[in-house]
Amino acid sequence: MEGELNRLQTDHMGRIQRAARHLLDLITEVIDISKIEAGQLATYQEKFSLEGVISEAVECLQEKLHHKDLILERQTSPLQLYTDRRRLLQCVMNYLSNAIKYTEVGKVVIKAIEQQGNLVLSVTDTGIGIRAQDQARLFTQFTRIDSPQVRRTPGTGLGLYLTKKIVEEVLQGQVSMTSEYGRGSTFVLHVPLYAVPTSTGDRG
Ligand SMILES: Nc1ncnc2c1ncn2[C@@H]1O[C@H](COP(=O)(O)OP(=O)(O)OP(=O)(O)O)[C@@H](O)[C@H]1O
Ligand SMILES: [Mg+2]
Numbered sequence: 001m002e003g004e005l006n007r008l009q010t011d012h013m014g015r016i017q018r019a020a021r022h023l024l025d026l027i028t029e030v031i032d033i034s035k036i037e038a039g040q041l042a043t044y045q046e047k048f049s050l051e052g053v054i055s056e057a058v059e060c061l062q063e064k065l066h067h068k069d070l071i072l073e074r075q076t077s078p079l080q081l082y083t084d085r086r087r088l089l090q091c092v093m094n095y096l097s098n099a100i101k102y103t104e105v106g107k108v109v110i111k112a113i114e115q116q117g118n119l120v121l122s123v124t125d126t127g128i129g130i131r132a133q134d135q136a137r138l139f140t141q142f143t144r145i146d147s148p149q150v151r152r153t154p155g156t157g158l159g160l161y162l163t164k165k166i167v168e169e170v171l172q173g174q175v176s177m178t179s180e181y182g183r184g185s186t187f188v189l190h191v192p193l194y195a196v197p198t199s200t201g202d203r204g
Contacts, residue, residue, distance in 0.1 A: 022154055029158045032090075033141075036165045043084050043170050043198045050079040050112055050119065057092045058110075061100060069105045076112040079119060083195040087170045094159040095123040095187045101153045103127030103184070118173070119193055124186040130179040139164040139175065163189075172196060 005013060035041040054076055065072055081088070092110075099108040106126025113120050127149075130138065134145045142157040144150055160175075167173045173191035 026156055026158075029156065029162055033158065033162055033165070036162075036169060041166075041170060043195075044086070045082060045084055045195055045197060047080065047082050048085045050076060050081060053085060053089050053092060054110060054112070057089060057096055060093060061096055064097065064100050068100065068103070070100065070103060071107040073107055073109040075109060077114065079112065079114055079193065081119060081191075081193050083172075083191060083193075084170050087166050088191065091163045091166055091171070091189055092121065092123075094163045095189070098159060098187070099123050099125035099127065099185075101155070102149060104149070106184070114193065115190075117193055119191045120188065121191070122186050122188040124184065126184040129181040129183050129185055130177075131181045135177065135179060138177065160187075167191060 032041065054074065058072060058074070096108065096110065103125040104127070108126075109122075109124045111122045111124070128147060130145055137143050138145075139160045141161045143160070144155060144157040164175045167175050167189050171189075171191045172195050173189060175187070175189050177185060177187045179185035
């Protein structure tokens with residue numbers, strides 16, 4: 001209302017916005033984990049197409065891509081699913097945002113195929129990679145693998161823990177990963193295309 005912002009003000013506004021977003025993400029993660037651990041995370045299953053989920057995830061993360069010398073490649077088939085759309089989107093976003101966070105140059109590839117009634121979705125990056133001895137604890141709470149790149153990037157170490165919980169307990173699937181230190185990583189989720197219907201229908 002007071003007119004154009006100058007460069008310094010724009011810079012401050014950007015920082016405030018990023019800090020607010022980070023705080024909101026953190027609060028949402030902590031609440032989701034509390035709900036899952038209390039057995040109170042309701043599932044809402046519906047029919048939807050995978051393409052829309054991937055487009056939404058990519059759109060939300062577009063801004064983060066702009067700041068890097070990164071290409072995002074999409075190799076996905078148009079699949080129909082019956083499961084919890086919002087929770088699947090959350091998991092895809094967690095994998096994709098990690099791939100972007102921990103990769104400076106090269107590319108991030110998102111692939112999706114159908115395999116024996118399952119959606120197999122993978123996110124591969126050409127980032128910092130993870131040593132074999134660190135891989136086993138990635139999906140546990142508050143794990144951050146120390147490196148200059150990780151120290152520079154804000155995070156709590158809850159994203160992968162939450163993703164595993166959601167995939168196993170809401171989407172009725174499994175997670176896995178492979179990585180080569182210094183070269184890149186692939187994070188995968190295997191989720192039934194048609195989830196077993198649950199009695200809870202409320203969004204929670
Ligand atoms: N694609 C990746 N490449 C390299 N390291 C990764 C990748 N994804 C995750 N990591 C490592 O695993 C750790 C845990 O990831 P996780 O997503 O759980 O937490 P985070 O990204 O640090 O924080 P947040 O809670 O905001 O997601 C990261 O801190 C990083 O060390
Ligand atoms: Mg993360």
